[in-house]
Amino acid sequence: MSDPILQIDNVVKHFPITKGIVFQRQVAAVQAVDDVSFTVERGETLGIVGESGCGKSTLARCIMRLVEPTSGRIIFDGQDITALSRSQMRSVRREMMMVFQDPYASLNGRKRVGFIVSEPLEVHGIGTPAEQKRRVQELLEVVGLNPEHYNRFPHEFSGGQRQRIGIARALAVNPKLIVCDEPVSALDVSVQAQILNLLKDLQSEFGLTYIFIAHDLNVVRHISDRVGVMYLGKLVDLAGSAELYKHPRHPYTGALLSAIPIANPRVGRERTSTVLEGDVPNPINPPSGCRFHPRCPRAQSDICDAVEPALQERGGGHTTACFFPLERWPLTHEEMATVDRAAAEGVRREVAQAIEAALAPAL
């Protein structure tokens, strides 16, 4: 069933930090997204989770080419869009739209809803004004708003209704792919459920593909077919959502899962949660080797801090970037921290050989 609508190859985005006013020189870079690759199948929902600052929004903006990736390729519907000019991009943007996090900031408060929703039609020169108006009213109905609210301003709507307006705008030009950047995190739980249901209904009605970015693991689990976990600019774990939540393989995924509060007082209080120590490191100067190693209970010296683990297939469509993936789940804190000695030696030897091989031509 491989029919990718979007393919991301080794996308890197570094934001330079410069010094000097006349003679600017780059002194460092925020490594927001670093060497991320994945594909998105037509009609599926790919969820991306991670904590704030892990690069998930920057990745979304790279996919839309709202920020220019530093390197890497983005192939949308068989076409490499990384090198397209602005005018060439315009026709591609008809096929991919975005829904933003903040329904208060992402709608122009001085424009009427009709204008906001019809703007994509205008930009792409679709239809006469009368047709556009009909289309907008149809869209408002599709997202569960009253078509008569055409002439209202955004401030007359609640947060959930505004997010519906944002979704109507994204749907206006019949896109194939919608990138949702935290679409429900500003909403209350009952309204959040309404929007999640709406997104699911629209997907089955219009055959949409979603990239769904959120920090709430339960929300992502609910809506996604596959889920990728990002940490500090890297994609560390990627699997089908049932697989990822039942058998997390990366220690970070495990720690994230055990940090979600469970809305069941008996289950929640009995489990032993793995509390991660400390904060996410600075992306200007990320740790060497595996970026998670300073906080990882399984980190082994000379391996995890020396070499970066590659994303590897672990069976069941599960790819994980870790030398010592979790064997099963849930694990106690002690089990999390123990690594099979023999396996560690094996990996250590491999790592040493790999380093030697890499150095050999230089010698």
Next chain:
Amino acid sequence: MSTTVEPSTSTGSSTEDAPLLDVRDLRTYFKTEDGIVRAVDGVSFSVKAGQTLGVVGESGCGKSVTMLSVLSLNTKAGRLALGPEANAGAEMEHYLLASKKHTSLSTGSAHFRGEDLLTASSDRLRAIRGGEIAMIFQDPMTSLNPVHTIGAQLIEAAMLHQDITKGAARQIAIESLDDVGIPRAKQRIDDFPHQFSGGMRQRVMIAMALINEPELLIADEPTTALDVTTQSQILGLIRRLQEERGTAVVMITHDLGVVAEVADEVVVMYAARVVERASVFEVFEQPRHPYTWGLLGSLPRPDAVADRLTQIQGQPPSLLNPPPGCRFAPRCTFSFGRCLEDVPELEGSGAGSHLDACFLTDAQKVEEAQRFVTAAATDESA
């Protein structure tokens, strides 16, 4: 439209003495250009010493204003003593509309160790706030003063309430930073708030709140601005400190998961009123109010059986002009004629301490809750 509320009695086997904080029929109204906003409208609850009360509800349901009113932290607030039989709502509106001085008004009572905070003098209130009752706020970025070192702010808090020298206060400040898990507290005490991360700032806030060893800690969405891993650190910290010191905690949150993990008792608020009040197990296992069912149903769960979430239709009502009768009735799938006219009282169904404000029969409530609980049980089995 007056709601008489069952006096809160600590029932059960334990012959507990009076609760630490006992709030009865609290009302807070605000005067705005558009009319009177009934932000808190007849709220009663109590907190026992050493326990955690979770107050849960969506934005705008009045959960924060309730706690601000208890501490008289509303600005330009008047306080009005009313007779027990008075039609409190109408009288308050009348007073507010006539008053030139006040833009908000609180009535009811909030007894803290037998002393009514709503009639206490401002000197007495100043001694209580930050001393016997401490509060932490949602946003650790804005609740610390950016132009003073955290040390200066902690020392100020200690010296306001304890008769000690600056040196001793500094020592206490360092100890309390140590307690909340800030590494190298001795050096970091002279840092400014911007030098700390979000999670660390919330730790500083907790250190400041606990520096005078309060008996009651009010935490208003303490982890909402934080990432999940940091959230679990902070919740663990609050729980540990509570166990060590026996502090009672009121945890205001919109996150049912947080409530399930930390609370002993739960108050569910909707549109300025309490709709359900019970122990945490009762609320999650035998919820009795349709709004609570809706809240629990709209939560995406780790192992959802249902493909669709049960959503609550519509929006919460405006508190300028709330619907008559049960405020949830317009959105409730179970509502019938009476719900739109009469106000349901918060009452128990027999001996238990499980209270709810709903006209459905006990049998209906039990049946619905049962349906819900079996669904949830299959959810969590994985």
